[in-house]
């Protein structure tokens with residue numbers, strides 16, 4: 257890196273992070289999940305709502321819960337029903353976001369729980385080339401054990417492969433976070449992870465990654481930064497570009513002392529597996 261920055265790599269969540277939650281993709285996704293549950297489990301719409309909430313709480317995702325409970329569900333079947341019917345037309349091209357991402361010199365990694373097809377369609381709608389990212393870590397990447405495909409064959413020691421044969425690995429599980437850190441190939445404390453989920457942010461922090469909560473006003477205790485919208489990235493985290501925050505900016509006075517303190521705390525953090 258020619259300039260001085262605390263980050264060697266930036267991990268971006270996709271949904272509700274690279275585009276706003278306000279366009280309702282997340283809501284449409286929940287509705288599709290409930291329809292899937294109703295059909296698969298032979299239950300009413302009301303029961304499907306409660307089941308979705310319960311599965312999310314207990315397993316982190318409905319698919320993980322269904323598989324663990326013994327339902328015969330293939331991930332591709334689930335994803336084509338749940339993601340394949342989303343209103344993608346609501347995702348508008350975002351030239352400003354494209355410029356912002358291209359202006360980041362460090363390797364960028366897309367780190368999403370969604371399947372590869374969804375990631376491709378969403379990026380296409382945003383007008384962002386897949387090649388903008390060094391790598392896309394998605395459902396298939398974290399769960400090669402659920403597919404009889406060759407994906408993951410070159411990543412034999414993936415942390416997610418040490419799990420039970422039918423276990424679904426997704427953020428915020430430690431195995432998902434460790435898999436991402438391992439594939440990124442940098443010390444966790446030198447990586448920045450942006451996500452709209454407080455649970456995911458806490459999971460990233462737990463393995464020593466620097467974190468930024470997106471789409472919220474209030475910083476959680478595990479978040480190093482908070483930004484209401486991804487478009488504020490340069491203003492809130494100028495350190496990505498090796499720049500210091502402006503004193504007395506809208507996010508409060510941030511002094512050189514603050515930055516020095518942050519750098520000190522990062523130096524003290526011990527990277528896992530490094």
Ligand SMILES: [Mg+2]
Nearest residue numbers: 269271272452
């Ligand atoms: Mg998200």
